[in-house]
Amino acid sequence: xxxxxxxxxxxxxxxxxxxxxxxxxxxxxxxxxxxxxxxxxxxxxxxxxxxxxxxxxxxxxxxxxxxxxxxxxxxxxxxxxxxxxxxxxxxxxxxxxxxxxxxxxxxxxxxxxxxxxxxxxxxxxxxxxxxxxxxxxxxxxxxxxxxxxxxxxxxxxxxxxxxxxxxxxxxxxxxxxxxxxxxxxxxxxxxxxxxxxxxxxxxxxxxxxxxxxxxxxxxxxxxxxxxxxxxxxxxxxxxxxxxxxxxxxxxxxxxxxxxxxxxxxxxxxxxxxxxxxxxxxxxxxxxxxxxxxxxxxxxxxxxxxxxxxxxxxxxxxxxxxxxxxxxxxxxxxxxxxxxxxxxxxxxxxxxxxxxxxxxxxxxxxxxxxxxxxxxxxxxxxxxxxxxxxxxxxxxxxxxxxxxxxxxxxxxxxxxxxxxxxxxxxxxxxxxxxxxxxxxxxxxxxxxxxxxxxxxxxxxxxxxxxxxxxxxxxxxxxxxxxxxxxxxxxxxxxxxxxxxxxxxxxxxxxxxxxxxxxxxxxxxxxxxxxxxxxxxxxxxxxxxxxxxxxxxxxxxxxxxxxxxxxxxxxxxxxxxxxxxxxxxxxxxxxxxxxxxxxxxxxxxxx
Numbered sequence: 001x002x003x004x005x006x007x008x009x010x011x012x013x014x015x016x017x018x019x020x021x022x023x024x025x026x027x028x029x030x031x032x033x034x035x036x037x038x039x040x041x042x043x044x045x046x047x048x049x050x051x052x053x054x055x056x057x058x059x060x061x062x063x064x065x066x067x068x069x070x071x072x073x074x075x076x077x078x079x080x081x082x083x084x085x086x087x088x089x090x091x092x093x094x095x096x097x098x099x100x101x102x103x104x105x106x107x108x109x110x111x112x113x114x115x116x117x118x119x120x121x122x123x124x125x126x127x128x129x130x131x132x133x134x135x136x137x138x139x140x141x142x143x144x145x146x147x148x149x150x151x152x153x154x155x156x157x158x159x160x161x162x163x164x165x166x167x168x169x170x171x172x173x174x175x176x177x178x179x180x181x182x183x184x185x186x187x188x189x190x191x192x193x194x195x196x197x198x199x200x201x202x203x204x205x206x207x208x209x210x211x212x213x214x215x216x217x218x219x220x221x222x223x224x225x226x227x228x229x230x231x232x233x234x235x236x237x238x239x240x241x242x243x244x245x246x247x248x249x250x251x252x253x254x255x256x257x258x259x260x261x262x263x264x265x266x267x268x269x270x271x272x273x274x275x276x277x278x279x280x281x282x283x284x285x286x287x288x289x290x291x292x293x294x295x296x297x298x299x300x301x302x303x304x305x306x307x308x309x310x311x312x313x314x315x316x317x318x319x320x321x322x323x324x325x326x327x328x329x330x331x332x333x334x335x336x337x338x339x340x341x342x343x344x345x346x347x348x349x350x351x352x353x354x355x356x357x358x359x360x361x362x363x364x365x366x367x368x369x370x371x372x373x374x375x376x377x378x379x380x381x382x383x384x385x386x387x388x389x390x391x392x393x394x395x396x397x398x399x400x401x402x403x404x405x406x407x408x409x410x411x412x413x414x415x416x417x418x419x420x421x422x423x424x425x426x427x428x429x430x431x432x433x434x435x436x437x438x439x440x441x442x443x444x445x446x447x448x449x450x451x452x453x454x455x456x457x458x459x460x461x462x463x464x465x466x467x468x469x470x471x472x473x474x475x476x477x478x479x480x481x482x483x484x485x486x487x488x489x490x491x492x493x494x495x496x497x498x499x500x501x502x503x504x505x506x507x508x509x510x511x512x513x514x515x516x517x518x519x520x521x522x523x524x525x526x527x528x529x530x531x532x533x534x535x536x537x538x539x540x541x542x543x544x545x546x547x548x549x550x551x552x553x554x555x556x557x558x559x560x561x562x563x564x565x566x567x568x569x570x571x572x573x574x575x576x577x578x579x580x581x582x583x584x585x586x587x588x589x590x591x592x593x594x595x596x597x598x599x600x601x602x603x604x605x
Contacts, residue, residue, distance in 0.1 A: 035208040038255035038282040039067055041290040047073070048401060048409035054362040055325045057294045057338040057355075058411070059282065060258045061420050061569050062123050062141045062184035063201065066148040070205040077561040097590060098161070101599075103549035112138050112153045112583065112598040114164045119143040121151065122585035122596045123568030125186055129222060130265045131194040133576030134158040137223035138583050139186030139198060140598045141568065142166065150183035150200035154223035159581055159602045167215050167226040168240035169202050174209035176250040185569075191263040191273040194219035197305050198226055199246070199261050199277065208252035212259050212279060214244035214305045229305030244305040246277045247297070255282040255291070258425060258569070262342045269348040270374055275301040278340040278352050281311070286327050293327025293335040296354050296370075300379050309379035314352060314370050321366065321389045322358035334358055334368060334387045339425035339569075346433055348374035351476060353439055355393060355424025363396040367427050367441060369476045390479050391470050394445040397421045397463070402456035405525075406557045406564030413456045414463040414495045416525040417516075417554060418565040421465070421497060425569040428501040430509065437472040438509045438537070439479070440501040446484075448493075461522050462493040467513050469501070471537050483540050485511055485532050490544070494522040496530070498567070504575040504605035509534040512573040512582045518551055525554025529571075529584050531603065547601050552587040559594040567596070580605045 034040045042059040044050040046068065052058070068074055096114030113121045120143045129135040135156055142151030145166065153164040169183050180202035187199045196217040203210040216229035218237060228239040247256050259279035264271045277299050286292025296315040299308045315334045322334040336357035343351050350372040357365045368387040376383035397414055400407030405418030412421040427441045444465055451463035467485040472478060486496040499513035515530040516522045529547040534540075557564045571584040581602045589595030 033071065034067055034205055035252060036210065036255055037252045037284040038290050039063070039205070041284060043067055043071065045290070045410040046408045052290070052410050053288065053325070055336045055357040055359070056290060057280070057336055057357055057424060058422070059255065059290060060185055060425065061422060061566050062148060063203070063257060065566050066182045066184065067205055069147055074562045077557055081558060081561050101549040101588070106546050106549050107601040107603050109549050109586070109599045109601050110159055110162065112162050112164070112600050113140065113142065113151060114162060115144045116590070117144045118590060118593055118595050120563045120596045121598045122566060123186065123570060124583040124585060124598050125188050125572045126574045126581050126583040126600065127188050127190055128574050128576030128581060129190050129194050129196070130192065130576065131219070133579065135222040136581060137188050137196055137198070138598065138600065139188050141184055141186060148182050148184055150186040150198070152186065152188065152198050152223060152226070156222060158579065159600050163224065165225065167198055169200055169213055169215065169243070171241065172202060172211065172213055172243055174204070174207060174211060174250065175248055176207055176209045178204045178207040178209055180204055180211070185258055187259060187261040189261050189263040189275065190265055191275060192265045192267045192269070193273060195304060196221070196223050197229070197261060197263065197275055199259060201256060201259055209248070209250040210256050211248035212246040212256050212277065214246060214261070216244070216305050231304055231306065244301060244308060246299045246308045247279065247311050253284040257282060258339060260341055262344055264344045264348055266344070266346050266348070269346065271348040273304070275305050276342055276344070276350055276378070277308070278342045280338050280340065283327065288327065291327070293333070294337050295333070295335040296337045296340045296352065298352065298378065312379065312381040314381065314384045315354065315356070315368070316370060316384065316387045318387050321368070321387065322356065324358050324360050326358060339422070339427055341427060341429050343429045343431050345431050345435055347435070349475070350378055351429060351431065351437065353390065353427055353429040355427055363394065365393040365395050365424070367391050367393055367439060369429070369439070371476055388476055390439050391441070391468070391482055393424070393441060394443040396447065396452070397444045397465065398451065398454060398456040398459035400456045403557065405456065406555070407456045408565055414465055414497065415451065415456055415459050415461060416523070417527070418556065419567040420565065420569070422569045426498050428499060430501045430503045432503045432507045434507070435475060437476055438469055438501060438503065440467065440469045440499050440511050442467045442497045442499055442513065461495070463495045464493040465495040465497050467496045467499045467511065467532070469509065469511065469534065469537070483537070485542060491517045498571055500571050500573050502573050502575045502580070504580060505578055506605060508605065509537060510573060510575065510580055510605065512547065512571065514567070514571070514584070518546065521551055526551040528552065529582060531580070531582060545603065547582055550588070553594050555587045555594055555596065563596055575605055578605055579603070
């Protein structure tokens with residue numbers, strides 16, 4: 001059995017530095033035992049050894065939590081709170097740890113992950129089978145078997161009961177002959193005939209190699225188990241390998257990150273059943289930042305996930321909007337990117353929205369969109385339009401470190417929460433049957449004192465972070481407005497963040513997000529999930545529903561040092577069969593512990 005390399009003295013030193021210990025590092029210890037250059041540089045930021053340039057995009061939180069765990073940082077932090085963990089029940093059932101929270105005024109909240117551990121499950125996705133919307137698949141970053149993996153769950157009754165598992169990603173052999181021992185950024189989709197696909201970024205902290213892989217669950221299986229996507233194999237569903245390989249590298253300067261997948265699920269589309277993947281490709285070869293550039297890449301499969309086209313850069317260039325640092329030869333390349341989200345229109349057009357930092361003003365970034373027309377071959381870079389600006393992103397939230405909340409160095413947070421405010425990964429794009437596009441995001445445009453010192457350790461609530469949407473009725477060429485979903489009435493000067501969106505069967509924009517406006521949550525850090533239904537996008541007429549049955553307690557180093565600081569980079573909402581399915585990371589843990597599990601709720605749209 002392959003074991004993770006543990007560099008005892010080096011990692012202990014890294015951990016001590018992370019929590020402010022007065023130690024002398026030995027020569028050569030700065031990489032923390034991390035082989036990939038991109039991850040080495042991001043680790044230096046999060047340990048406070050270096051400061052990221054204002055345009056620099058960050059590696060996703062899920063990946064970095066595995067790096068921090070391998071470096072011993074989280075164990076060292078946990079040791080500070082030894083003996084303070086809550087008492088827990090001594091018995092467990094043998095049928096998993098199912099739980100349901102109920103309330104007379106909200107929908108029931110169902111626990112999705114069924115393991116009985118107290119380990120982290122967070123960063124979620126959920127999709128409904130277009131042929132039977134009561135068949136659901138959810139995914140999450142999952143630490144039940146140690147370090148971070150991608151767990152996937154299934155429900156065959158509309159989300160009332162769930163089964164879960166770890167997919168067969170970890171026997172995949174990387175190009176340097178390592179097998180992956182970690183997975184992050186779960187993603188899932190269904191095609192037009194009910195086949196399901198699951199993907200993830202797989203890596204080993206001690207190896208430079210990393211890959212994006214895909215497994216399949218044929219129609220009728222609905223995620224109950226995953227198998228090879230290669231349908232040319234006899235007994236395909238009995239085989240775990242080969243997996244579909246979207247991207248793979250052993251170059252220590254390259255890190256593939258933050259992938260999301262979608263499929264063309266419209267039977268009448270000229271590209272029905274095509275499967276698409278987008279991701280960030282960090283390249284540290286220029287020696288600046290964690291990646292000299294971090295453009296958005298795209299790949300497609302036309303054979304059910306078995307084979308994938310060569311990745312092409314689709315984030316493009318535009319001298320009108322990308323005016324500052326570029327890591328590429330084109331000085332106007334829009335290449336400081338993160339958080340791509342793909343969607344497919346009913347006619348087969350592929351749209352990809354993403355965050356971009358090629359701007360002149362520190363803290364003022366932007367969200368962009370590109371598209372590939374239905375008649376074009378999307379595997380060709382030339383088929384993609386030049387990027388168009390959707391909106392500015394005001395990313396001036398306070399910056400860590402903040403030891404009290406668990407906010408890492410260089411990451412933005414909203415005190416008293418230490419949860420990372422990854423604005424670029426919070427952007428969500430949706431499209432209705434008429435081709436109207438909606439983009440949803442959260443930022444700090446309306447933020448102000450006392451939450452604006454720039455320092456997470458000195459900023460105080462209230463922190464007026466808001467959720468917004470913009471609309472395009474011409475295929476993404478122009479965008480209408482910055483419409484506030486969380487205005488002072490009824491939300492006051494409180495924080496809402498990490499929204500996700502979908503368009504329901506009636507054509508209404510539905511937005512779910514984390515919310516601190518209930519009770520005293522703005523000041524003590526508890527939070528809830530709220531659903532906003534945009535009844536009229538022009539008049540900004542919105543109906544609100546509280547989704548959580550009770551507020552989730554704040555996760556801090558004092559009550560859970562191993563999980564504090566990370567609630568995931570995204571949550572999810574899916575529509576199907578007249579229902580909306582919302583999935584989120586919830587800190588109302590087993591036995592009264594404050595720990596992260598995945599919960600879902602379903603409501604009529």
